[in-house]
Amino acid sequence: MDMPAPDPAILGRKAELVARLAEFLPERAVIHDPAETRAYECDALTAYSCPPLAVVLPGSTEEVSRVLALCHAMGVPVVPRGAGTSLAGGALPTADSVILGVARMTEVLETSLEDRMIRVQTGRTNLSVTGAVEEEGFFYAPDPSSQLACAIAGNIAMNSGGAHCLKYGVTTNNLLGATVVLMDGTVVELGGAHMDAGGLDLLGLVCGSEGQLGVVTEATLRILPKPEGARPVLMGFSSSEVAGACVADIIRAGVLPVAIEFMDRPCIEATEAFAQAGYPDCEALLIVEVEGVEAEIDHQLGLITQIARRHDPVEVREAADEDEAARIWKGRKSAFGAMGQMGDYICLDGTIPVSELPGVLGRIGDLSAEFGLRVANVFHAGDGNMHPLILFDANAPGQLETAEALGAEILKACVAAGGCLTGEHGVGVEKRDLMDHQFAPADLAAQMEVKDVFDPAWLLNPAKVFPLAASEARRGARLAAE
């Protein structure tokens, strides 16, 4: 992965930078010893790493503002970091950048059940947001697989989804307001505990902007009442294409489950070996979950299994009790861990119209054979959010490059099918040079001009999201104009 050469002038001012940061941050909040910054060299896209210049862990919006104002004044790039769980290299440092981590900012600032909202510092983990309101019968809906670890800051940066987003929408549908610190230290309040305000929707723009526009330090989130009950059904099929067709039929019939999860044979086998969930021996399976009161659950599962039976299922297993429900979900929830046990992998998240599932699954199979690398599929099928996992051996020379080339072809196939490069992981460094396949030059130019408005010097999260050559050219042009 190409990264821009570090600016030697900035490297030479490290001591000055650290001294000035220490003027207003507590000692433990400024990390600059190379042995200690190692933990921040990469995120969950571990194939790439780079030691940062320094790491700061501020404790408040005001401290974040002072850090950004100082870096802005000194011309030092800043890489914002949530919990470091990005699968797209969204928090990968450059050698001349400061990592600004929000890990110490985990407070619940306000909860109002009647306003269906909670306001938190964005270092708080996704699951602990639900943890703060579940005793009162509420929950926070977006549920990325990494929800135990990932921070709300990263969820907002990447507009994260999850298994239950089929019904509840992704982060942007559950974000009411944000405190955003711009690169020059200005603190801006967007939205609030009310509906969409007038004027341009800058909150919607900031959500999913991958740390390109500002650092979100506090967030007002929509919380929802927990449903009375929920029940999954597990269904096995004779091929991925048949399972894909069953998904399309369920949606077309007007049933809206909370989740439709898909796993193919390579993924089922890996998961069984790892978690012994008792999954059937089949080419592909679906886990479909519905929720509501008992009668509603019975009604919906009746419709779903009736549709499934038209596709000659290998097995249909409705959860009889909570134990069985937990076992059905256990396999799916440990799928990523199971694949990790099998070796190295790249996890993509190309997203397509649901009607294209059978065709794109077939195309992925063809590409896998062509490139000679196994691909396992485990994904949120109900909203077409695929997660092809490309398995490779990082120690075998050239395999990473082959895996990346295969990944690029799969993502191009998603775009060609009317989909997009990323449903929830973001572009990061991983997909920046594929953006030309998704967006026309005028689209990318408009996006970069919007970035200019918020971060004229292009100091925030450098070398990400936009094609590297384009963003470096833009940054150079802005620097020259100053």
Place this chain on the structure above:
Amino acid sequence: MDMPAPDPAILGRKAELVARLAEFLPERAVIHDPAETRAYECDALTAYSCPPLAVVLPGSTEEVSRVLALCHAMGVPVVPRGAGTSLAGGALPTADSVILGVARMTEVLETSLEDRMIRVQTGRTNLSVTGAVEEEGFFYAPDPSSQLACAIAGNIAMNSGGAHCLKYGVTTNNLLGATVVLMDGTVVELGGAHMDAGGLDLLGLVCGSEGQLGVVTEATLRILPKPEGARPVLMGFSSSEVAGACVADIIRAGVLPVAIEFMDRPCIEATEAFAQAGYPDCEALLIVEVEGVEAEIDHQLGLITQIARRHDPVEVREAADEDEAARIWKGRKSAFGAMGQMGDYICLDGTIPVSELPGVLGRIGDLSAEFGLRVANVFHAGDGNMHPLILFDANAPGQLETAEALGAEILKACVAAGGCLTGEHGVGVEKRDLMDHQFAPADLAAQMEVKDVFDPAWLLNPAKVFPLAASEARRGARLAAE
């Protein structure tokens, strides 16, 4: 309402403009005779009107592109118009502007039930989008009161809501993609029948931008399966404050109805005189609707009426059958018509956190007494989207101005309570000079710089959304720089 003075140079080129438009538009699509342009002098904010230079009604994205490119080349401002139902003057012309109406663009372009989407030309009315898919059991969720007449173009421009948005979200939550024509004629595709794409969320930015960034000609909309059934309950209370407290209790208890509608005594009386819905004699009433299968409906209504009984209701009337359900909704749906029979009114849409309802309702009562004008309240209480109707006599000298001054104070009270100026009607001309109360100077500056990116010459929908002095200064500065 101040509007900028028309540019005499543009007025002098009307004949040339009309001739050049006629080169590529059919005869009936170019309206320039002052007798015929009269219908376009105002929208549903009828207190203000102005004859436009000309009106064009293109039939395709390509024609829209050619109109905008021509106006751009000639420096002629353009006011986009959906169905003209804006309550905020969003489609009010200036004397030197061309009205670009999408009323002839009403086609359904594509429907895919398995992708839960429909793609339409944006002149299509809101209700006829549902009409195109209801036989298959689907519907389009946002339901503004004007849904019989209002166009999807205007819904997108204003990010419209409606009674059922408590459960289903507003337009931005149901918009998947858009074809947008920029002021220079460039056609841009944003989003599509897939989840959120990578890069900056320009689709979210365009939704709610009130025609400031481009003209949306085609839209890909989320359609949803119709619920099995729905049932309303009508509950009368001894004061507005008590009804407001009941709403907060329902939400706090973790029940999420599809709609919670509120009407106070002035509105109930007007509605009864007009529609004879049989509403109880009380200070305030709530209509709460839940949906699902029968058992789910029974369960939720049981919880809701139990909560209501703690507030000593004057009456609790659960709909026993479809006729009674229709009667309960009949009054609410004819409320605006009923108020119109009583005289002139301004309808605001300040929106607040639900927990602030009792306090803000009290404040509105105080302000009404202070200004000596009656205010009726009818609104979507579940999401705090208020609709105070200020009643006045347009023929009495000074009453319009008094009504506007009262409206401004009510909206400031909403902002002071942690809310915003507009939940769904938009800023338009009506609230532009109150934007300073909602946004800090840096916020407004950022919004205007984003506008610069899309419409550098500030030709699109002039003199709206931003404070008049600020937008005129901006426009002048951009013109001088050219």
